[in-house]
Amino acid sequence: MKKSVWIAAAWLCSLVVGTAQQTEVLPEASEFKDPDTRIWFNTYGNIRISKRLFWDAQTHFRFKESEDTPFIGQIAQIYNRHAIGYIYDKKTNFSLGGVMRINFNTDEDSTDRNVVPEWRIWHQYQFAMPLYSAMIYHRIRIEHRWTQGFEENSNYIFRNRWRYMFRAKIPLNNYKLETNTLYVSPEAELIMQSGKAVVGSVMEDLRLTTTLGYILTPRLTLAGGLMYSHGQTLENPGVFKQSWTVRFHVYFSPDIRRVKNKLPAIHFDD
Numbered sequence: 001m002k003k004s005v006w007i008a009a010a011w012l013c014s015l016v017v018g019t020a021q022q023t024e025v026l027p028e029a030s031e032f033k034d035p036d037t038r039i040w041f042n043t044y045g046n047i048r049i050s051k052r053l054f055w056d057a058q059t060h061f062r063f064k065e066s067e068d069t070p071f072i073g074q075i076a077q078i079y080n081r082h083a084i085g086y087i088y089d090k091k092t093n094f095s096l097g098g099v100m101r102i103n104f105n106t107d108e109d110s111t112d113r114n115v116v117p118e119w120r121i122w123h124q125y126q127f128a129m130p131l132y133s134a135m136i137y138h139r140i141r142i143e144h145r146w147t148q149g150f151e152e153n154s155n156y157i158f159r160n161r162w163r164y165m166f167r168a169k170i171p172l173n174n175y176k177l178e179t180n181t182l183y184v185s186p187e188a189e190l191i192m193q194s195g196k197a198v199v200g201s202v203m204e205d206l207r208l209t210t211t212l213g214y215i216l217t218p219r220l221t222l223a224g225g226l227m228y229s230h231g232q233t234l235e236n237p238g239v240f241k242q243s244w245t246v247r248f249h250v251y252f253s254p255d256i257r258r259v260k261n262k263l264p265a266i267h268f269d270d
Helices: 002-022
Strands: 036-048 053-064 074-089 092-104 115-131 134-148 156-171 181-194 203-217 220-232 239-252
Parallel strands (some): 036 239
Antiparallel strands (some): 092 115, 134 156, 156 181, 181 203
């Protein structure tokens, strides 16, 4: 009996010690990692399908610094984000779709896998409001994501992302956001996360961006800007990651409807 008690006590102590070793100790004060540098090339397509529906087609190529090359160091992620959107009115739209993200292992000393997929379901609610000559946008995006580490046979973990973005588009050489208009776009986005794997690291990212854009035609806009971001690491909520990201964007919005469906309804009624 005594022997069994001692064995049970030893097993319990080893379990507690092992658990304690796996738990990160919070620092006395928040610690910020040195910022890394990145560059993103993004395309955003809003392809009109019908009077109310559109196809939201996004592709992102994201690079992260390496030891020898800042910004364009090595490929880190490739995004394919798609959804079907619904136009409620001129200032309100909703979207629902999926994401396939390819993650590349950027740790040059790692012996783990080089590539793993990540899957997401996302829905978005966007509201626009005019303010003098500018436009103000409020965007709420909710993502349900399944992520996997680069270790062989690592399990998927499930997390939710809760995102709110405030953005303004302010024309610089015109009174309206129309063809041949140069605009500046300040933007702030807060990304929170939840799930069993998220103990204290609820603030995944805070992104602050300034973008300069040019409207070539009503169907095509080019833009570029600089983003600073920081957020808690998943491993330790007391340690924050940081990054500086140069972003380039192409916005295109073709209309694949038949010509008669593009005309205002009044042409069929009078």
